[in-house]
Each structure stands twice: as C-alpha cells, then as structure tokens.
Amino acid sequence: MARAKGFSNGVAAEGRQVFVAGQVGWNAEQQFASDDFVVQIEQALRNVVEVLAEAGATPEHLVRLTWYVTDKREYVSRLREVARPTGASSAGTFRP
Numbered sequence: 001m002a003r004a005k006g007f008s009n010g011v012a013a014e015g016r017q018v019f020v021a022g023q024v025g026w027n028a029e030q031q032f033a034s035d036d037f038v039v040q041i042e043q044a045l046r047n048v049v050e051v052l053a054e055a056g057a058t059p060e061h062l063v064r065l066t067w068y069v070t071d072k073r074e075y076v077s078r079l080r081e082v083a084r085p086t087g088a089s090s091a092g093t094f095r096p
Contacts, residue, residue: 013063018055023047037074038081 001009024047025040026032032040044067049059069075075082 008064011063016055018052018057018061020048020051023051037071038078041082 023044025043026047027043033043034040048062048065052058052061
C-alpha cells in the first residue's frame with residue numbers, strides 16, 4: 001500500500017478511548033483572546049490538552065487529530081510558526 005501523505009490509512013488503539021471534539025481557539029470564558037491565526041491554534045491545542053487531562057490522558061495518548069482551517073493561504077504561509085519544534089509551543093508537545 002502506498003504511504004499516506006497528510007492522513008492515515010488506519011488507526012489501531014487499545015484500552016479506554018476518549019473522544020475530543022469541537023475545540024476552537026477560545027479561552028475558558030469562550031472568548032477569542034486574539035484574532036491571530038497561530039495564537040488561536042495554540043489555544044485550541046491547549047484546550048485539547050485540558051480535555052485529555054480531565055480524562056487522565058496526555059498528548060502522547062492521542063491517536064488521531066483532525067483539524068479544519070478556514071484560511072488555507074494563512075495556514076500555508078504561517079506553517080513554520082505552527083509546526084515549530086516540540087516544546088516551543090505553549091500547547092505542550094503537540095506538533096501538527
């Protein structure tokens with residue numbers, strides 16, 4: 001089978017499963033602290049980490065992450081900022 005690019009052909013997981021959905025770049029008060037694209041991505045990922053933590057999980061337990069962007073041009077132009085090395089983001093160990 002050809003190696004997938006940008007998606008996975010399959011996922012295998014064992015044990016307890018936690019499904020996280022609907023995370024956007026707003027804070028606990030449901031307000032966007034910034035209209036900056038990267039800032040909102042970082043907040044959305046922090047939100048994912050918080051939901052995982054509530055279930056006793058960490059980002060290392062994440063099997064799959066699908067995200068949608070509304071501005072592909074901005075995403076592509078700022079990809080270096082979004083995909084900076086692990087630990088540089090305030091979202092934790094996430095790397096898109």
